Amino acid sequence: MPARARRAEIGVVDLARELGVSTATVSRALNGSDTVRPELAQRIREHASARGYVANRLARALSSNSSRAFVGFVIPYVDTPAYSAVAAECARLLSADGTQMILTITENDPRRELTQLQDLIATRVAGVIVSPSSGVLERTRELLRGLPTVEFHRSAGIDAPGVFSDDEQALADAIGHLAALGHRRIGYIGQSTAISNGAARLGSVRRGAELAGLDPDTLEVRLLEPAASNGPRAARELFGHPDRPTALVVGGGTLSMPVAREIRAMGLRLPDDLSLVVYGDPSWFALSDPPLTTVSVHYPELASRAARLLLARISDGPAPTASELVGSTLVHGGSTGPPPGP
Amino acid sequence: MPARARRAEIGVVDLARELGVSTATVSRALNGSDTVRPELAQRIREHASARGYVANRLARALSSNSSRAFVGFVIPYVDTPAYSAVAAECARLLSADGTQMILTITENDPRRELTQLQDLIATRVAGVIVSPSSGVLERTRELLRGLPTVEFHRSAGIDAPGVFSDDEQALADAIGHLAALGHRRIGYIGQSTAISNGAARLGSVRRGAELAGLDPDTLEVRLLEPAASNGPRAARELFGHPDRPTALVVGGGTLSMPVAREIRAMGLRLPDDLSLVVYGDPSWFALSDPPLTTVSVHYPELASRAARLLLARISDGPAPTASELVGSTLVHGGSTGPPPGP
DNA sequence: TTGAAAGCGCTAACAT
DNA sequence: ATGTTAGCGCTTTCAA
Numbered sequence: 001m002p003a004r005a006r007r008a009e010i011g012v013v014d015l016a017r018e019l020g021v022s023t024a025t026v027s028r029a030l031n032g033s034d035t036v037r038p039e040l041a042q043r044i045r046e047h048a049s050a051r052g053y054v055a056n057r058l059a060r061a062l063s064s065n066s067s068r069a070f071v072g073f074v075i076p077y078v079d080t081p082a083y084s085a086v087a088a089e090c091a092r093l094l095s096a097d098g099t100q101m102i103l104t105i106t107e108n109d110p111r112r113e114l115t116q117l118q119d120l121i122a123t124r125v126a127g128v129i130v131s132p133s134s135g136v137l138e139r140t141r142e143l144l145r146g147l148p149t150v151e152f153h154r155s156a157g158i159d160a161p162g163v164f165s166d167d168e169q170a171l172a173d174a175i176g177h178l179a180a181l182g183h184r185r186i187g188y189i190g191q192s193t194a195i196s197n198g199a200a201r202l203g204s205v206r207r208g209a210e211l212a213g214l215d216p217d218t219l220e221v222r223l224l225e226p227a228a229s230n231g232p233r234a235a236r237e238l239f240g241h242p243d244r245p246t247a248l249v250v251g252g253g254t255l256s257m258p259v260a261r262e263i264r265a266m267g268l269r270l271p272d273d274l275s276l277v278v279y280g281d282p283s284w285f286a287l288s289d290p291p292l293t294t295v296s297v298h299y300p301e302l303a304s305r306a307a308r309l310l311l312a313r314i315s316d317g318p319a320p321t322a323s324e325l326v327g328s329t330l331v332h333g334g335s336t337g338p339p340p341g342p
Numbered sequence: 343m344p345a346r347a348r349r350a351e352i353g354v355v356d357l358a359r360e361l362g363v364s365t366a367t368v369s370r371a372l373n374g375s376d377t378v379r380p381e382l383a384q385r386i387r388e389h390a391s392a393r394g395y396v397a398n399r400l401a402r403a404l405s406s407n408s409s410r411a412f413v414g415f416v417i418p419y420v421d422t423p424a425y426s427a428v429a430a431e432c433a434r435l436l437s438a439d440g441t442q443m444i445l446t447i448t449e450n451d452p453r454r455e456l457t458q459l460q461d462l463i464a465t466r467v468a469g470v471i472v473s474p475s476s477g478v479l480e481r482t483r484e485l486l487r488g489l490p491t492v493e494f495h496r497s498a499g500i501d502a503p504g505v506f507s508d509d510e511q512a513l514a515d516a517i518g519h520l521a522a523l524g525h526r527r528i529g530y531i532g533q534s535t536a537i538s539n540g541a542a543r544l545g546s547v548r549r550g551a552e553l554a555g556l557d558p559d560t561l562e563v564r565l566l567e568p569a570a571s572n573g574p575r576a577a578r579e580l581f582g583h584p585d586r587p588t589a590l591v592v593g594g595g596t597l598s599m600p601v602a603r604e605i606r607a608m609g610l611r612l613p614d615d616l617s618l619v620v621y622g623d624p625s626w627f628a629l630s631d632p633p634l635t636t637v638s639v640h641y642p643e644l645a646s647r648a649a650r651l652l653l654a655r656i657s658d659g660p661a662p663t664a665s666e667l668v669g670s671t672l673v674h675g676g677s678t679g680p681p682p683g684p
Numbered sequence: 685t686t687g688a689a690a691g692c693g694c695t696a697a698c699a700t
Numbered sequence: 701a702t703g704t705t706a707g708c709g710c711t712t713t714c715a716a
Contacts, residue, residue, distance in 0.1 A: 011709055022687045027711055035685060057465045059709035062400040062692050069465075073445070077430065084426040088419065091447045095458065100465060103415070103445040105433045116437065123399045123411075123442060261628050286603050289631035353693055364703045369695060377701060401693035404708050 010051055019047055030055065057100075061124060068314050072120035072128040073101050076108040081281045081299060082253035083131065086152060089303030090129060090310075097311055099126070108225070110135040117143050126314040129306055132156035134194045134225060148313040151323075152306045155196040161313070163306045166325040167201055167251075167279075170295045172208030173330040174249050174277045177293075179212035183247040183275060183339050187220040187238045189231060189259055190251030198223065201251040220245050224255065231255040232262035239266060239274065246339035247275040253297070256280050260292060271337030282331045290334025297328045352393055361389055372397065399442075403466060410656050414462035414470040415443050418450040423623045423641060424595035425473065428494060431645030432471060432652075439653055441468070450567070452477040459485050468656040471648055474498035476536045476567060490655040493665075494648045497538040503655070505648045508667035509543055509593075509621075512637045514550030515672040516591050516619045519635075521554035523680050525589040525617060529562045529580045531573060531601055532593030540565065543593040562587050566597065573597040574604035581608060581616065588681035589617040595639070598622050602634060613679030624673045632676025639670045 012030075016023040021044070029036045029044035036044075061069040071094060075083045087103065094101050102125065104116040113133045117140055120128060127148030132140075136156040144158050151162030178186055188205050191198030202223065206216035222234040231250075238245060248263070250256045256278035268274045270290060277293045278285055285292035305324050312320050354372075358365040363386070371378045371386035378386075403411040413436060417425045429445065436443050444462060448455040455475045459482055462470060469490030474482075478498040486500050493504030520528055530547050533540030544565065548558035564576040573592075580587060590605070592598045598620035610616045612632060619635045620627055627634035647666050654662050 009709095012711095013709080023710080024688080024712075025686060028686090031711085037685060040685090054460055054464045056404070056709050057461070058400050058404045059692090060711075062398070062404055062694090062708090063710040064712080065692060070444075078420070078433070079423060079426040079430045081421060084421040084429075087426075087429075087445065088421045088447055091420070091445050092449070095446060095454075098461075100444045100446070100461065102412075102442045103429065103433050104437060104442070105430055107434070112437075118396055119399070119440075119442065122396045257625075257629070261625070264629065264631075283599075283603075284626070285629065287599070287606065287627065287634075288629040289606075292629075351693095354695095355693080365694080366696080366704080367702055370702085373695085379701060382701085398693050401708090402695075404692090404710090405694040406696080407708060 009056075010053055011056070015044065015048055015051065015053060018051075019044060065124075066126070067124075068097070068099050068126040070100050070102055070120075070123055070125045071310060071314070072117070072123075072125045072130075073103050074106060074113065074116060074120070074128055074130040075104075076106050076131060076133055077254065078103070078105055080254050081284060082153060082297070085281070085299035086131075086303035086306060089300055090307040093304060093307035093311070099311075106133050108133045108227075110137045110140065113137070114140045114143075121147065127310050129310050130156070134192060148310065148319075150306055150310040150313060152302060153197065157196070161309055161320055162323045163302050163309060164197065164323065164325055165297045165302060166327045167197075167295055167297070168204040168207070170328040170330045171201055171204040171249070171251065172211060174293070174295060175205055175208030175214075176212045177330065177332075177336060178247045178249070178275055178277070179209075179214055181247075181275065181336065181338050183245075184214065185218070185220065185245040185247070186214070187222070187245040187248040188251060189222045189224065189234045189238070189248065189255060191255070192223050192225050194225075198252075205249060205251065224252075228254060228258045231258040235259045235262040236266070239263065239268065244274075247277075247336070249277045249295075250279050251295075253280040256294075257284065260285065260288065264288075270335040273340060275336040275339070277330075277336060282333070285333065288333075288335070292335045293333040294331045295328050296331040298326050302326045351398075352395055353398070357386065357390055357393065357395060360393075361386060407466075408468070409466075410439070410441050410468040412442050412444055412462075412465055412467045413652060413656070414459070414465075414467045414472075415445050416448060416455065416458060416462070416470055416472040417446075418448050418473060418475055419596065420445070420447055422596050423626060424495060424639070427623070427641035428645035428648060431642055432649040435646060435649035435653070441653075448475050450475045450569075452479045452482065455479070456482045456485075463489065469652050471652050472498070476534060490652065490661075492648055492652045492655060494644060495539065499538070503651055503662055504665045505644050505651060506539065506665065506667055507639045507644060508669045509539075509637055509639070510546040510549070512670040512672045513543055513546040513591070513593065514553060516635075516637060517547055517550030517556075518554045519672065519674075519678060520589045520591070520617055520619070521551075521556055523589075523617065523678065525587075525681050526556065527560065527562065527587040527589070528556070529564070529587040529590040530593060531564045531566065531576045531580070531590065531597060533597070534565050534567050536567075540594075547591060547593065566594075570596060570600045573600040577601050577604040578608070581605065581610065586616075589619075589678070591619045591637075592621050593637075595622040598636075599626065602627065602630065606630075612677040615682055617678040617681070619672075619678060624675070627675065630675070630677070634677045635675040636673045637670050638673040640668050644668045 149160035193199040371383040491502035535541040566572040
């Protein structure tokens with residue numbers, strides 16, 4: 001017969017005792033069940049709030065075996081607008097729903113991703129919003145299939161609904177724009193095709209080239225894992241010699257800033273020596289002189305859709321099953337112009 | 343006699359039954375208690391992992407009335423490096439400790455801040471890392487006092503240890519640098535003194551002026567709530583006319599980018615028309631031409647100290663009580679030079 | 685409409 | 701070193 005530690009906080013039993021009702025009635029009143037006499041319910045709620053009662057979310061979630069107390073938010077990084085903007089908006093919307101958001105950063109490491117997902121399941125999260133790593137493990141896929149899941153930015157190839165940026169048009173526009181200016185040798189630095197959107201974006205760029213009457217095979221392509229240090233190296237490879245392309249399109253949010261910095265550090269003038277199109281949030285590239293032409297992704301829109309999708313999935317209603325696309329747009333800065341004359 | 347829903351997952355009782363031991367022994371083995379015969383413990387752990395057992399964190403936290411399952415991370419915004427870099431590092435370190443981080447965004451709204459804190463307490467978080475809003479409510483302070491708390495960036499005036507950027511030297515250096523270049527009329531756009539570090543930074547700037555032999559009262563100061571839209575307005579007020587200061591120091595991470603953009607939009611050339619010093623992470627200002635001189639804050643260092651401080655506070659050892667300061671440094675870009683000639 | 689009591693899955697006090 | 705059992709604080713079934 002254990003003698004547990006003192007109980008500082010007040011709980012349903014206290015309320016019940018103080019009001020001369022049962023804990024069941026208290027619980028029902030506090031959860032807005034309609035089987036409690038309205039006047040009683042009112043009295044209970046008032047007393048609870050007067051006593052400063054706050055329900056223990058752990059106990060609540062453990063008891064009602066399924067609850068929406070927590071959701072997991074699993075992303076590779078958070079210190080880039082592609083993720084931080086989405087994290088902010090999701091935290092906002094979920095908080096309004098009374099759901100707490102557990103943030104985990106995979107650093108694009110599949111093993112960490114798996115571990116974190118297991119831990120989230122151990123917390124009995126109602127669902128997860130996830131932007132998968134580039135090498136999702138099979139076991140991770142299985143776990144995700146057993147959980148209300150919403151993907152964003154990247155897909156792990158499970159059949160969960162997701163929210164993705166549709167860059168096809170904007171990337172094709174970018175190539176078309178460069179071709180119209182007279183560029184014939186165009187470089188592309190993008191994400192590895194191991195990442196779902198890496199493949200899609202490369203496809204869009206190639207299609208854009210075709211539409212513009214260029215042979216897609218003449219594109220000078222570098223596909224990278226989305227780590228900051230990879231971008232600059234690719235930039236030096238492509239542009240570190242006189243016989244270089246006259247234009248560059250960067251197809252990844254994490255790559256854009258480092259590549260742009262490297263280009264700048266190499267002393268190439270925009271757009272005189274090189275025309276540059278980056279990817280992401282144009283406001284981050286507005287300080288550049290000239291401001292950079294950007295494939296602009298609408299992160300807040302993407303975020304609110306992702307959050308809404310998850311909320312719908314973990315609610316009682318019909319679960320949405322279709323993915324959603326948010327179109328990006330080409331925003332003209334001043335970093336593109338005619339190719340340098342011979 | 344309730345007949346609850348099916349139990350899909352396996353639990354300690356299953357393991358105990360299958361191995362012919364008690365649940366207590368299973369629990370002890372799994373938690374690395376030294377009172378279990380090593381060989382048995384080993385067998386239990388192997389069996390558990392073979393059966394894919396994952397402990398229910400909710401039950402664990404509820405039972406052992408105090409646990410380190412969760413901590414809260416309460417910040418005004420997350421889509422700016424000052425917060426996202428810290429969030430990333432804390433998530434990393436806490437995750438390594440097996441602690442899950444619940445992210446909440448206050449949007450600098452004191453009422454939301456209070457609600458979120460109450461919800462975190464309801465989840466029985468082991469502690470919170472918090473960057474308070476500008477108008478922390480008294481009730482919020484009380485709650486924080488009852489919780490292992492670590493502050494960063496800003497202080498709510500409770501006596502919790504915290505990690506802060508010490509900008510005194512760097513800001514004084516900035517003013518000194520400008521004065522040495524010949525500037526006599528210097529503008530300062532900073533955060534409201536309602537925010538702890540707003541007051542500190544203003545003090546540093548004034549002291550820097552004194553040291554440089556300038557009258558601090560000649561500084562042209564605008565103190566703002568840290569919302570993105572306030573910066574540009576202040577910039578226009580200070581520089582939207584011919585009789586303007588010749589230099590500007592911005593003393594806030596959220597203000598720097600918008601102010602710099604506005605300066606640029608106003609057509610002022612750096613450093614010919616105006617010398618500019620911003621605040622934050624220099625890599626975000628490196629794209630500018632010239633790169634901006636920056637009071638550079640060491641966010642990752644700050645973050646790892648905050649996480650470590652919280653981990654120490656919620657551990658058994660002696661609780662750290664002292665705040666830590668991380669010095670910032672003035673990083674010279676090319677945005678500062680002599681004042682324009684008459 | 686309300687109450688009694690059985691869990692949710694785990695940990696820990698006490699006994700052996 | 702191991703087992704028994706009483707909780708953690710809530711929700712929910714069943715009975716009244």
